[in-house]
Amino acid sequence: xxxxxxxxxxxxxxxxxxxxxxxxxxxxxxxxxxxxxxxxxxxxxxxxxxxxxxxxxxxxxxxxxxxxxxxxxxxxxxxxxxxxxxxxxxxxxxxxxxxxxxxxxxxxxxxxxxxxxxxxxxxxxxxxxxxxxxxxxxxxxxxxxxxxxxxxxxxxxxxxxxxxxxxxxxxxxxxxxxxxxxxxxxxxxxxxxxxxxxxxxxxxxxxxxxxxxxxxxxxxxxxxxxxxxxxxxxxxxxxxxxxxxxxxxxxxxxxxxxxxxxxxxxxxxxxxxxxxxxxxxxxxxxxxxxx
Ligand code: NAP
Numbered sequence: 001x002x003x004x005x006x007x008x009x010x011x012x013x014x015x016x017x018x019x020x021x022x023x024x025x026x027x028x029x030x031x032x033x034x035x036x037x038x039x040x041x042x043x044x045x046x047x048x049x050x051x052x053x054x055x056x057x058x059x060x061x062x063x064x065x066x067x068x069x070x071x072x073x074x075x076x077x078x079x080x081x082x083x084x085x086x087x088x089x090x091x092x093x094x095x096x097x098x099x100x101x102x103x104x105x106x107x108x109x110x111x112x113x114x115x116x117x118x119x120x121x122x123x124x125x126x127x128x129x130x131x132x133x134x135x136x137x138x139x140x141x142x143x144x145x146x147x148x149x150x151x152x153x154x155x156x157x158x159x160x161x162x163x164x165x166x167x168x169x170x171x172x173x174x175x176x177x178x179x180x181x182x183x184x185x186x187x188x189x190x191x192x193x194x195x196x197x198x199x200x201x202x203x204x205x206x207x208x209x210x211x212x213x214x215x216x217x218x219x220x221x222x223x224x225x226x227x228x229x230x231x232x233x234x235x236x237x238x239x240x241x242x243x244x245x246x247x248x249x250x251x252x253x254x255x256x257x258x259x260x261x262x263x264x265x266x267x268x269x270x271x272x273x274x275x276x277x278x279x280x281x282x283x284x285x286x287x288x289x290x291x
Contacts, residue, residue, distance in 0.1 A: 003030045004067035006194055007097075009053065009088070011035055011043055015072045015103055015144060018187030020045045026191050026278050034062045053084040056091055063095035068138075068194045072103035075120035085127030089134045099138035099197055101190055102131050106143065106263040108255050116255040118248065131203075138201025140193045143269070144186050145179040145209045145261055148287045151218065155249075157229050166230030170239040170250045173216045173231050177256035179209035179266070180218075182282040192276035199276065206273035207262050210281040218284070225288045 006023050010016030011033030020043055023031040033045035041048045051062030053073060063069055071088045073081040085102065092100050107125035108118040131139050151157075157165045171177070189208050193200050200206060211217075219229055236250040262270070274281070282290075 003028070005030045005032050005047070005065060006068045006070065007032045007034050007049075007051075007063050007066040008045070008070045009034050009051070010070075010072040010074070010103075011045060011048075012037075012041060013072070013074070014147060014149065014183045015186050016070065017043060018184040019070050019190045020187070021184070022187030022191035022278055023194070026195065028195060029067070029191075032062075032066060034059075053079070053088060056087055056094075059088060059091035060094045063091050063097055066095060066097055068099035068101065069097050070101045070103070070190050073124065075123065081120075081123040082126050085124070086130055089127075089130055092136070093134055097136065099140070099194055099201060100131060100134070100136045101140045101142060101193055102127060103186075104128055104141045104143055106261075108252075108259075108263075111259050111263045112255060116251045116258070118252045118255055120248065121252070121255075138197040139203055140197075140200045141203070141205045142186065142189055142193065142273070143205060143207040143262065144183060145181045145207070147183040148180060148282075148284055149183055152291065160230055160232065162230070164230035166232065167215070168232040168234055168239070169215070169253060170234055170236040171215060171253040171257050173219070173233060174214055175257050176212050176214045176217065177258075177260045178213050178215070178218075179207070179211070179261040179270075180213055180284060181208050181210040182287050185210065185277070185281045188277040188279045188281070189273045191278045195278070196276055200272065204272060205269045206276060207266050207269040208273050208281075209262060209266065209270045211284055212260065213284070221284050222288060224285065227288070 031045040032047040034051035105121040108121040240247040
């Protein structure tokens with residue numbers, strides 16, 4: 001029998017790449033990479049098609065004959081995530097998709113009673129309601145955590161004024177508020193969700209969180225692997241003036257400190273993600289070792 005197809009948005013990026021790889025490794029489904037530039041695609045998906053989250057016609061075409069779709073939007077590229085989420089839901093409905101999986105995040109505005117403003121979390125969460133009411137046979141929400149990869153990428157250690165290598169951030173380094181994982185492991189959860197619609201296709205939330213760490217825990221894990229980093233806590237107002245977009249990061253870290261990344265009572269959603277995953281997750285210690 002022909003394998004059913006899963007269309008994967010963001011297949012050239014951190015989240016989607018792991019999704020494609022886990023689908024291929026499991027082997028039950030075919031993976032279709034959706035990208036704005038198919039000619040540049042160098043991943044392993046069975047098929048690659050053109051699709052744009054701002055263009056309903058191209059996305060509906062990209063979702064044609066797909067059993068399931070995984071959708072992630074990129075806030076950091078300036079996306080209007082509500083508009084793109086809405087368009088993706090419309091395209092998936094028009095294409096007759098059976099299982100819709102949305103990469104979302106906790107609603108910081110709701111959790112904090114409006115105290116913290118973190119649009120790249122709350123904007124994604126606002127799309128959840130649209131997904132719930134769209135009438136898909138199966139729909140599931142996945143919540144990626146803080147990527148281990150941030151620690152060597154976007155938010156990597158930098159040379160400090162005293163010459164040490166480390167971080168200057170507006171967060172109390174003793175507070176365990178950062179849910180974290182190797183972002184490649186999101187694919188294991190998403191593939192598991194497509195394989196188990198009877199368990200999680202009724203709007204379940206799956207939160208990927210291999211560890212809940214404080215910044216000191218992170219420093220200790222690097223230290224155990226022979227890498228010594230410094231940490232300097234600064235007030236949010238000072239940090240916010242460091243670079244464009246720093247205010248958003250400061251608000252996010254303040255939210256982590258007050259409510260943790262995944263918000264209140266995330267244990268059941270974290271456990272469900274673990275149960276449904278096609279493979280075990282990588283610890284921070286092992287990830288540092290391997291990288
Ligand atoms: P990434 O590695 O930067 O890649 C971005 C992906 O988005 C690319 O594959 C790109 O595809 C695709 N894309 C962007 N605009 C598109 C459009 N208009 N149409 C179709 N595809 C589009 O991104 P990522 O890290 O996987 O995902 C980004 C999201 O993750 C952000 O919204 C961020 O808030 C969220 N997030 C990040 C973290 C973290 O710790 N870093 C944690 C949780 C959530 P093409 O260029 O190939 O078309």
